[in-house]
Amino acid sequence: MSSIQDELTKFQTLHNQFKILQGYAQVDTYGFTTSPTPDILFTAITHGNEVIGLQSINLFLEKVIKSNISAPFTFAVMLNNIKAYEKNVRFIDKDLNRSFHVSQKPTGIINVEITKTYEYARAREIEIVIRKLKPKLIIDLHQTSAPTTSPFFVAPEDGRLISMAHALNPDWPIICFDARGFSRDGHTLSEFARNEKIPVLVIEISQNGFDQSLARLMCEKLFYINFEKLTTLQPKPQTVYYKITKQLTKQTQDVELLPGLENLQPVSDGEILGYTANGTELKSPANGLLIFPKYGKSAETSHELGLIATHQLLKNE
Ligand SMILES: [Zn+2]
Known part of the structure; x- marks a missing residue:
């Protein structure tokens, strides 16, 4: 160990x-x-x-x-x-x-x-x-x-x-x-x-x-x-990647993510990902992969509770 x-x-x-x-x-x-x-x-x-x-x-x-x-x-x-x-x-x-x-x-x-x-x-x-x-x-x-x-x-x-x-x-x-x-x-x-x-x-x-x-x-x-x-690699068109396009911004300090969310978990636009203390929903702002869902102390001290990365294909340069 x-x-x-x-x-x-x-x-x-x-x-x-x-x-x-x-x-x-x-x-x-x-x-x-x-x-x-x-x-x-x-x-x-x-x-x-x-x-x-x-x-x-x-x-x-x-x-x-x-x-x-x-x-x-x-x-x-x-x-x-x-x-x-x-x-x-x-x-x-x-x-x-x-x-x-x-x-x-x-x-x-x-x-x-x-x-x-x-x-x-x-x-x-x-x-x-x-x-x-x-x-x-x-x-x-x-x-x-x-x-x-x-x-x-x-x-x-x-x-x-x-x-x-x-x-x-x-x-x-x-x-x-x-x-x-x-x-x-x-x-x-x-x-x-x-x-x-x-x-x-x-x-x-x-x-x-x-x-x-x-x-x-x-x-x-x-x-x-x-x-x-x-x-010296040449960029390869059509390579799949994901781009961070949205943040799960904390509109209020008391919003929390649903327990058990994971990195790379696919989420869809409008999917409920959390709640505030009075029950207001926090929804995913886009289709994509959830990145860095935050809980506990890091959620408290951050502006956002996670990021959404959306599917992209590398274009010709
Ligand atoms: Zn790190």
């Missing part, structure tokens, strides 16, 4: 073995690169309780070491919110993945209280490292709070990224967001990366928790990435 402390200790032990590499540099407290210009940056623990990302990265590092410390591509690794990981919580003060800036200067009104949070400061540190590293691709490993019927990708709506995700695993749904953004709560690491013109794929692996066999599958996926092939 994996435990929070075991996986972190394992990471540090594995990390130490990369220090002999010529291109090695430590880039963060829990971050290093095997090259000054890494092909891929793997990030995990952007949400502290999405622990399988670290478990997968540890297996990947182990596999690289067994292959004489060589991978078919250069890479960097960053563990983004170890403080939250150690407490097995999503975040300390504020969702880190809603704390990124999409311009050098924050836009809009920044609440002074927000700037005092741990995650606000942490997002600035991560932005600096990513700007310095300029990886050619970022793969950000996550898990979902509600159950999910399958792993899935989340990416900016971009033909090349959709084709990359499809090449990595054609069976995992690809959920895209466009320039309108992802959530009203703030910008994600993906939005920051897109703004820096760095291709980025999020993989939502499973519902929160360690899982050795899924982590092993992820390790294999990552290790056998054919980087040259992946990054």
Whole structure:
């Protein structure tokens, strides 16, 4: 059985073995690169309780070491919110993945209280490292709070990224967001990366928790990435993806989702998905797949209770 402390200790032990590499540099407290210009940056623990990302990265590092410390591509690794990981919580003060800036200067009104949070400061540190590293691709490993019927990708709506995700695993749904953004709560690491013109794929692996066999599958996926092939793919027209077109906005603070809703669950326009305390219905605003249904604390602190992604076909460029 994996435990929070075991996986972190394992990471540090594995990390130490990369220090002999010529291109090695430590880039963060829990971050290093095997090259000054890494092909891929793997990030995990952007949400502290999405622990399988670290478990997968540890297996990947182990596999690289067994292959004489060589991978078919250069890479960097960053563990983004170890403080939250150690407490097995999503975040300390504020969702880190809603704390990124999409311009050098924050836009809009920044609440002074927000700037005092741990995650606000942490997002600035991560932005600096990513700007310095300029990886050619970022793969950000996550898990979902509600159950999910399958792993899935989340990416900016971009033909090349959709084709990359499809090449990595054609069976995992690809959920895209466009320039309108992802959530009203703030910008994600993906939005920051897109703004820096760095291709980025999020993989939502499973519902929160360690899982050795899924982590092993992820390790294999990552290790056998054919980087040259992946990054020179031509967008393939007619590839199926889903685009976030609607949000389940909380009209009132007391609205709650029906219990038991899952990620990737098909919903139809007008379907009842929740109720307010006085019985007012919350209906799905479109046909599509339900993404990130929110319950409990994350529902309380968010502007929306979930997202609806609608079916799309990749067009000719
Ligand atoms: Zn996450």
